[in-house]
Every structure is written in C-alpha cells, then in structure tokens.
Amino acid sequence: MLRLLLLVAGLATVLRAANISQRTFGIDYGCNCFVKDGRPFRYISGSIHYSRIPRYYWKDRLLKMKMAGLDAIQTYVPWNYHEPQMGVYDFSGDRDLEDFLQLADETGLLVILRAGPYICAEWDMGGLPAWLLEKESIVLRSSDSDYLAAVEKWMSVLLPRMKPHLYQNGGPVIMVQVNSEFYTGWLDHWGHRHSVVPAQTIAKTLNEILACGANVNLYMFIGGTNFAYWNGANMPYMPQPTSYDYDAPLSEAGDLTEKYFALREVIGMYNQLPEGLIPPTTSKFAYGKVHLQKVGTVVEFLDRLSPAGPVKSTYPLTFVQLKQYFGFVLYRTKLPKNCTEPTQLSSPLNGVHDRAYVSVDGVLQGILERDKSLMINITGKAGAKMDILVENMGRVNYGRYNNDFKGLVSNLTLDQDILVEWEIYPLDIDGAVNHSIHGYPDRPKRSVGNPLSYETPTFYTGRLLIPGGIPDLPQDTYVNFPGWTKGQIWINGFNLGRYWPARGPQLTLFVPRNILVSSVPNNITVLELEHSHCSTQACEIEFVDKPVINATTQYKNVPPPLFFRDMWLNYL
Numbered sequence: 139m140l141r142l143l144l145l146v147a148g149l150a151t152v153l154r155a156a157n158i159s160q161r162t163f164g165i166d167y168g169c170n171c172f173v174k175d176g177r178p179f180r181y182i183s184g185s186i187h188y189s190r191i192p193r194y195y196w197k198d199r200l201l202k203m204k205m206a207g208l209d210a211i212q213t214y215v216p217w218n219y220h221e222p223q224m225g226v227y228d229f230s231g232d233r234d235l236e237d238f239l240q241l242a243d244e245t246g247l248l249v250i251l252r253a254g255p256y257i258c259a260e261w262d263m264g265g266l267p268a269w270l271l272e273k274e275s276i277v278l279r280s281s282d283s284d285y286l287a288a289v290e291k292w293m294s295v296l297l298p299r300m301k302p303h304l305y306q307n308g309g310p311v312i313m314v315q316v317n318s319e320f321y322t323g324w325l326d327h328w329g330h331r332h333s334v335v336p337a338q339t340i341a342k343t344l345n346e347i348l349a350c351g352a353n354v355n356l357y358m359f360i361g362g363t364n365f366a367y368w369n370g371a372n373m374p375y376m377p378q379p380t381s382y383d384y385d386a387p388l389s390e391a392g393d394l395t396e397k398y399f400a401l402r403e404v405i406g407m408y409n410q411l412p413e414g415l416i417p418p419t420t421s422k423f424a425y426g427k428v429h430l431q432k433v434g435t436v437v438e439f440l441d442r443l444s445p446a447g448p449v450k451s452t453y454p455l456t457f458v459q460l461k462q463y464f465g466f467v468l469y470r471t472k473l474p475k476n477c478t479e480p481t482q483l484s485s486p487l488n489g490v491h492d493r494a495y496v497s498v499d500g501v502l503q504g505i506l507e508r509d510k511s512l513m514i515n516i517t518g519k520a521g522a523k524m525d526i527l528v529e530n531m532g533r534v535n536y537g538r539y540n541n542d543f544k545g546l547v548s549n550l551t552l553d554q555d556i557l558v559e560w561e562i563y564p565l566d567i568d569g570a571v572n573h574s575i576h577g578y579p580d581r582p583k584r585s586v587g588n589p590l591s592y593e594t595p596t597f598y599t600g601r602l603l604i605p606g607g608i609p610d611l612p613q614d615t616y617v618n619f620p621g622w623t624k625g626q627i628w629i630n631g632f633n634l635g636r637y638w639p640a641r642g643p644q645l646t647l648f649v650p651r652n653i654l655v656s657s658v659p660n661n662i663t664v665l666e667l668e669h670s671h672c673s674t675q676a677c678e679i680e681f682v683d684k685p686v687i688n689a690t691t692q693y694k695n696v697p698p699p700l701f702f703r704d705m706w707l708n709y710l
Contacts, residue, residue, distance in 0.1 A: 163305045163312045172353065174312070180351060181312075182405055183210035183250055184359025185319070187259065188238040189219050190382055191362045191392075193231060194652035196238055198417055199360050199392050200245045205416040206387065206398060207405035210248040212318065212355045213238070214257040217292055218267040219368070222463070227295055239303045243310040246412075249303070250355065251314045253296060255289045256540075260325050260370045260378045263533035264540055268463040271541055278540050319357035320347065322397065323385025327376040332643040332688030334385050337397035341404050348408045356401070360388035363648050366568075366633040367464040370535030371542075375492065375509045377532040379644045380635035381687045390685070391614055391648050393419040420651075423613035425681035430600040430664060432672060433575065436468065436527055437500060439597065440563060442570050444468070448561035454546035455562055457530060462564035467545055469526040470561040473498065473518050474552065480515035482553055488512060489548025492531035495595050495667055498524050502593040505668070516552075524557075526550075527595050529667065531636075571663045572631040575599065595625075595667045601659035602629075602681065612654035616646040618680045621671030627679075628663040629653055640668070645686040 163174050171178045184203050191199055203211060215235065221227055229235060242249050256279050257265035270276055276284045303309030322340050324333035347354050361384030371377040383390040387398035394416065402411070436443065449460060454469055483496065485506055494506040496514060499522045504514030508531075518524070526546070533542040549556045575597055604612050617627065617634070624638045632653040639645045654660055662679070670677065 161306050161308065171351075181210040181248065181250075181353050181355075182208055182348070182409060183212050183248075183318075183353075183355040184208050184387075185212045185355060185357040186360050187214055187216075187261075187358075187362055187382075188235065189214070189216050189232070189261075189368070190364065191360070192650045192652050193234060193237070195392060195650065196241050197245070198420070199388065200242055200247060201417050202388055202392065202394070202398075203359055204245050204247055205412055205414070206359075206402045207409045207411045208247065208356075208359070209409065210250055210312070210355075211242055211359075212250040212252060212357075214252045214259050214261070214265065215254050215296065216257060216259070216261050216265040216368075217255050218261075218263060218265055220296070221267055221292060223461075224267075224269045224272075229299070236299060236303065239300075239310060243303075247310065248305070248312045249310040250318070251300065251311050253293075253300065253314050255292060258370075258536045260372075260382065260535055261364075262368050262370050262464075262535065263542060264370065264535040266540065268458055268533065268544075269461075271458045271543060272461075276541070318355040320344070320354050322356050322358060322387060322401075323361075323383075325384060326379050326381065326643060326687075327372065328379050328638055328644075329376075329641045330643065331690075332383075332385075334688070337395075337400040340397060341400040344401060345404045345407070348404065356387070358382075358384040358386040360392060361386045361390055363390055363635065364532075365635050367530065367532065367635075369532040369636070371492075371532045373534055373537065373539050375534070377492070379638070379687075380647055381644050381685075383685075383687055390687070391420065391422070391650075421610065421613045422683035423611065423615050423681075424683040425602060425604070425615055427676075427678045427680045428600045428602050428662060430598040430662070430672070430677045430679060432677070433597050433599050435500070435597070436466075436565070436595040436665075437497075437525055439570065439575065440468065442575070443565040443567060444563040445566075446564075448563045451560050451562060452558050453549060453556075454560055456547050457544040457564075460545075460562065460564045464530055465567055466530070466565045467528050468563040468565060469528060469546055470563070471524055471557050471559055473520055473522045473524055474555065474557070476520045477516055477518050477552070480517055482513055482551075483516045484513040484551050485546075485548065486512070486551060487548040489546055489550070490528065491542070491544045491547050493529045494546075495527040495529075496524065497527075497594050498522050500525075500594060527667075567626075567665065568628070568631075568633055571628045571633075575663055593669055595665065596670070598664040598666060598670070598672070598677065600662045600664075600679070602654075602662055603659050604654065604656040606656070612651045612656050614651045615649045615654075615681045615683065616685050617649055618646045618682050618686070620678075620680060621675060622664075622666055622679070623668040623670070625664060625666040625668075627665075628661075630655065630660055639689070642689045643687060645689045646682065646684075648685065649681070 166173045303311045305312045323335050361382040369378040490506045492508045496503045498518035503516040530544040619637050619639050623640045627634050634647050
C-alpha cells in the first residue's frame with residue numbers, strides 16, 4: 139500500500155512537471171500578438187495595488203475583477219513599502235505580496251507585475267525608499283553607481299521571491315513590464331475638485347481598443363486608499379489626498395459602480411463572462427457620533443513622542459539626516475531678540491517641506507507652507523521657545539524633483555538674521571499612539587503658554603463602541619470631521635491617513651471593517667494640527683455610511699488629464 143501511494147505521488151509530480159513545462163508565454167512578432175501555451179492570446183487587464191487595499195479584502199476585490207470579465211491584473215511593487223529601512227525587509231501582513239499573487243492565481247487571474255524599482259503611481263517618492271537620499275549626491279533613476287548598487291541589492295531580494303510565481307513555473311505572472319495604462323478616471327489633489335470621467339466615455343474608448351484586437355490594462359480598476367503617509371505629490375507641489383478612489387470601476391471601498399457594469403458589458407462582447415454571482419458591494423454602517431477628549435498638545439507629550447531626546451545642531455537637519463522618513467519632526471530654537479512688534483519669520487529659499495506649524499511659548503503664530511506661504515509675523519520675548527512642527531505631506535512621485543527632502547531643508551530667518559542653535563525632535567507618533575496616548579492617561583506636565591489653547595497641534599482621544607445585537611458587525615464605515623481642520627487619525631493603532639476638510643475635496647476617510655472590533659471599545663486618536671471646534675461646540679467626529687470625496691472647495695478647477703500627461707513627459 140505504501141509503495142502504491144509513493145507511486146501515485148511520484149506520478150502526480152511528474153504530470154505536474156510536464157504540465158508546467160508546457161506553460162509558455164511569449165511574443166509572436168509575425169502575427170503581432172502574444173502567445174500563451176502556443177496559441178494567440180489577448181489580455182484584458184485591470185490595475186490593482188495590493189499596498190492600497192487591506193489584505194482582508196484582497197480576495198473580494200480580485201473576484202470582482204474576475205467577474206467583470208478580466209483575465210489579468212496588473213500590480214506595482216513599491217520598494218519603500220517592503221524595505222522601509224536599509225536592509226530591513228517586510229513581506230508580512232498587508233505586505234505579503236506572494237500571498238496576493240497566490241490569491242490572484244486561485245481566482246483565475248494572470249498577473250502583469252510592475253516590479254519597479256520606480257513605479258510613480260502617486261505613491262510616496264514613486265516607490266523609491268527615502269533612505270536612498272542619505273547620500274545627498276545620489277542621482278535617482280540613473281546610471282549613478284550608488285543608485286544602481288541599491289537597486290541591485292533590492293532586486294536580489296525581490297526577484298527570487300517572484301521566480302516561483304512566473305507563468306512557466308506554474309504561477310500567474312506572465313510579464314514583468316513598465317508605462318501600460320488606459321485611464322479609467324484620474325487622480326485627485328488636496329484643494330481641487332474630485333476628478334470624474336464619465337462611464338460611457340471610458341466604455342466607448344475601451345470598445346474601440348478591443349475592436350482593434352489590442353491588449354489593454356485599465357488603470358485603475360480599483361484605486362484603494364493611501365493609508366498612513368503613503369500618498370505622493372506632483373509638481374508644482376500638490377500632494378494627493380488619502381483616498382485614491384480614482385473614479386475607478388470599483389470604488390475606494392470596493393463598491394460596484396455604474397462604470398463597473400458599463401465596462402463589464404463591453405468586455406462581454408469580446409470575452410466570455412464568468413458564470414456565477416458578482417460579490418455584492420460590502421455593507422456600510424453609520425455608527426454615529428463619538429465624543430473626543432483633549433489629552434494634550436504635541437509639546438506636552440514631547441517626552442513620549444521623542445524618548446531619545448533632541449538632536450542638537452547649529453542649523454536645521456532634514457528628515458533623512460535624522461533617519462525620520464515619514465510623519466513629523468519638531469524643530470525648537472530660542473528667539474534671539476525681543477519681538478514685541480510683529481517680526482517677520484521667513485523661509486527665503488522655500489525651505490519648508492512641506493508644512494510647518496509655528497508657536498512661541500505654546501502660542502500659535504501661524505503656518506508656513508511650501509510654495510504657498512513663505513513668511514509669517516511672530517511676537518515673543520528674547521529667549522522664548524519657538525517650536526516649529528514640520529509635516530511631511532508626501533514626496534514627489536515623478537520626474538527630476540523625485541529627490542524630495544523633507545523638514546527644514548534650508549535656514550529660516552528672523553528679519554534678516556539666520557536662526558541657529560536648534561534642538562530637533564524626531565517624533566514617533568505611531569509608536570506613541572500604540573502605547574501611551576490612546577485612552578485617557580494622566581495629564582502630562584504642561585508647557586508654558588495658554589493651557590486652554592485649542593490652536594496648537596493637539597491630541598484627542600475617544601472610544602467607538604460597536605453596538606451589540608446586530609448581525610454581521612463590525613462593518614465598513616467612513617469617518618467624518620465636521621468642524622475640524624487638518625490632521626491625522628488612528629483607530630486601534632492603525633493609521634488611517636490624513637484628513638483635511640478645510641481644503642477638500644475629501645471630507646470622509648474610509649474605515650475598513652478589519653481594523654474594528656466588537657468585543658471591546660475601539661480606541662481613536664486624532665492629531666488636530668490647526669484648529670478644532672472643541673472649545674465652542676461638542677468635541678465629536680462622526681461615523682457615517684456614505685463617503686464624501688468630492689466636496690466643493692475654494693479652488694475652481696484642476697488641470698485636465700492631458701495637462702498632467704504632457705507635464706510628466708516634460709519631466710521624465
């Protein structure tokens with residue numbers, strides 16, 4: 139019996155090996171087509187970025203793509219997502235690329251892998267890790283020896299992981315390629331209208347493409363979310379918002395849209411659509427209002443946010459020089475003279491990257507912003523502490539400005555005098571949120587200034603209790619910030635991303651159900667950077683069941699897609 143089992147197992151191995159050996163994918167230049175397993179093949183693909191979708195929802199999104207008639211997906215590999223620090227690699231959890239490829243294979247989808255090292259994708263620094271900039275002379279995306287050495291080391295880690303997933307090895311990856319995109323929508327920027335491209339326009343063009351017998355990749359088929367600090371930016375400096383909805387056929391939350399069904403109908407004219415039910419749009423739940431409590435300012439929590447203490451320097455240091463690649467850094471110096479009358483604090487070389495919240499002895503003075511606000515007036519006594527909290531709003535994701543240093547990247551001046559003798563605090567806010575800010579801790583020692591001020595960067599905490607007695611909870615939801623200005627939010631330690639309703643167009647942030655729990659209260663931490671309504675109204679945020687990512691803003695128009703396409707070509 140044992141010999142029989144061994145023979146059967148051996149035969150299965152031989153048959154599998156024979157089957158794999160017959161799997162081929164290539165190009166027939168004579169017939170101007172791809173050839174899969176010896177036969178002409180045309181793919182209809184859609185882009186999905188696993189880094190913008192919680193692992194919990196990968197299978198749902200892939201199955202919806204399959205049911206739309208797609209036979210392939212295209213995905214990027216963001217280098218900085220997997221090597222956040224030099225030589226430190228992460229392929230676990232939401233970063234488990236191999237599991238994502240396996241799920242695509244199990245769903246019956248081929249994969250076009252865009253392995254980088256550079257990806258653009260409106261992703262921070264186009265996927266390149268910020269630690270590359272520690273060598274300031276490095277020339278990114280070039281034959282620079284330092285750049286090529288780093289790329290070679292990264293690829294020596296990534297490519298062996300990808301080899302088993304190649305089509306000829308039994309996996310789903312048919313190609314590794316760059317620059318294949320038919321836009322289904324367009325990207326957004328803070329302060330502009332939400333981009334929308336009509337479904338029928340996209341459907342008409344797709345029909346024309348497929349009628350020619352061409353291969354096509356729909357970018358994006360689902361956009362997803364720029365959680366945490368992963369959004370990129372364009373030039374002149376315009377950071378992307380947290381939502382990467384892209385007006386795609388599947389919404390940011392994976393919802394089936396009119397565009398999804400319009401494109402599915404077109405694809406059905408050329409591909410046989412799969413039988414079976416399309417997975418439905420996931421349910422959303424409006425949990426309602428949650429009361430928040432002010433627990434302290436950034437300065438009051440400084441010992442917890444920067445336990446190693448400050449780095450002292452005559453002149454400001456950049457984020458990279460501090461090995462602080464994302465988030466926030468606090469720069470502190472003393473006023474060298476009395477400023478009883480409003481005195482000009484300026485960044486003459488546009489050296490605030492990207493937004494700086496300035497206070498003197500705990501009193502807010504104003505905001506400096508890259509390309510927009512290079513000077514403010516301040517007041518204070520000689521020797522007063524001036525704190526400048528600098529926010530990295532996302533690195534430029536393309537072109538010659540890709541080497542986007544963050545922080546105070548040049549000197550600040552008070553009148554005409556260069557400010558010197560800085561204490562610089564790298565802030566581990568994400569770590570502190572998980573250990574010492576959420577909940578209601580003992581009040582920290584207060585700094586000098588107005589203890590009731592709600593104007594300086596301040597932490598608020600609250601708890602969301604998922605109601606009992608309702609089936610299938612928790613569900614997806616959206617968090618709204620009525621009366622709030624700009625900041626960052628964490629739920630159960632998960633960094634949802636930036637909110638900025640004062641600038642828009644995005645007012646709500648997507649909250650996937652997998653970060654919520656129903657067994658205990660959900661901890662919420664909000665860092666409001668500018669101004670809350672908590673001193674005059676109920677201090678609340680609200681969980682709603684519908685997104686608002688297209689609110690009218692103070693800006694009239696965003697340049698059309700062709701403008702950005704031409705701009706990109708000029709910079710590439």
